[in-house]
Amino acid sequence: MALKQKGWYQLLESFSGCQFYSPRMNWDELRPLIMERIKHRAKDYPVRALIPVANDVVKARALLIEGxxxxxxxxxxxxxxxxxxxxxxxxxxxxxxxxxxxxxTFHLQGVSQDVIKHDQKFDFERFPAVLELCRQAGANVYDECLYKSSSTSDNGKNYSVIAESLSQPKLTSMAKLTLEAWERLRAGVQKLLLVYPAKVCKRCSEVHVGPSGHKAQIYGVLKYEGRQGTHLWKKAKVDYLVPPNVVWRQRPQDPLLLLDNGRDFYGCAPAVIELCLQAGATIPVKYFYMMKIQG
Known part of the structure; x- marks a missing residue:
């Protein structure tokens, strides 16, 4: 049986040109080979064609926060x-x-950096995941931008914008610019994720920008982990790096106080979209289905 299985592997390799590994392969021996390939792969980054995309994502994010x-x-x-x-x-x-x-997410020094272990989690700084993705993609992300963004996300305070008395036309114009920045941000992150690896844990939603994940328990020892618990990584999509944060919205035909038993009937939208809509911006058609515009 073993000889027959080995024969199938050799046959598949000869037709596909790919190398297949036996289920009984010693992964401790294979791991150094994988890490060596990652180091060689790092020489191909950043991809020059995507550097303008990464820079635009950084600018769009700053405009979005300001708006x-x-x-x-x-x-x-x-x-x-x-x-x-x-x-x-x-x-x-x-x-x-x-x-x-x-x-x-953890701020890495390079794509080929060794896997971060649990006892090393305080040795690495944590930055906004979008900015870490852009930095790895070759964007000009300055230190002051990273630290300002980190402090903003920690304390929840507004960006350094002086609120002036805006007329309705100016408020609507600001809403349009904010909506455009939101769309640019998500579209740019989508393009970057097609080339640069990012992962999310299925268990705790921890995000890691890089090829190999990490072993640090950010929120302590969870009930499913135990002391030797590890993350269960999968490929991250845009929503994990830029969460839409969907909220309920009140339409003209809805009651003044939305009730729990009407959840199947009410419309909803990403919080940014609802905010821009109330400020006078025109919302893209792609959001109409979830907003239930037609009732």
Whole structure:
């Protein structure tokens, strides 16, 4: 049986030109070979054709933060401070982080860097995942930009924008620019993820920008992990790096107070989209299905 299985591997290799490994392969011996290939692959980065895309993502993100920070000074937003299920909401004033959810990841020195172990997690800084992706893609991400973004995502305060009294036309113009920045940001991240590896844990939603993941337990020892627990990585999509943070929206035909038993009937939208809509921006048609514009 073993000879027959080996014969099939050799036959497939001869037709496909690919090398197949036996299920009984010693992965401890194979790992150095894989890491060596990653190091050679790192020489191909950054991809020159994608450097303008990465730079545009950095600019779009800055414009988005500035736009949201301005709009929420004129459009009231609320956030629930409770996380428990089956309890009434306790509303407080919302902040930038309630619209643009911060996602952080480890800041790597290079694509070929060794896997970060749990006892090394305090040796590496954590930066916004989008900026780490752009930095690896060759963007001009300055240190002051990284630290400013990190402090913003930590404390939830608004970007350094002086809110002035805006007329409705100016407010609508700001909403349009903010919406454009949102679309540019997500489209650019989508392009970068086609080339640069990023992973997300299926268990805890931890994001890692790089080829090999890490072994650090960010939120302590979880019930499914134990002391030797590891992350279960899968390929990350745009929504994991730029969460849409979908919120309920109130249409003209909806009651003044949205009730839980109407969840199947109410429309919803990403928080950025709803904010820009209320400020007067025209929303792309692709969001109409979830917003249930036609009822």
């Amino acid at each position: 949201i920070s301005t709009l929420i000074k004129f459009i009231p937003i609320k956030a629930c401070k409770r996380r428990a299920k089956n309890q009434d909401h306790t509303w407080i004033d919302g902040t930038l982080n309630d619209i643009l959810v911060p996602v952080e």
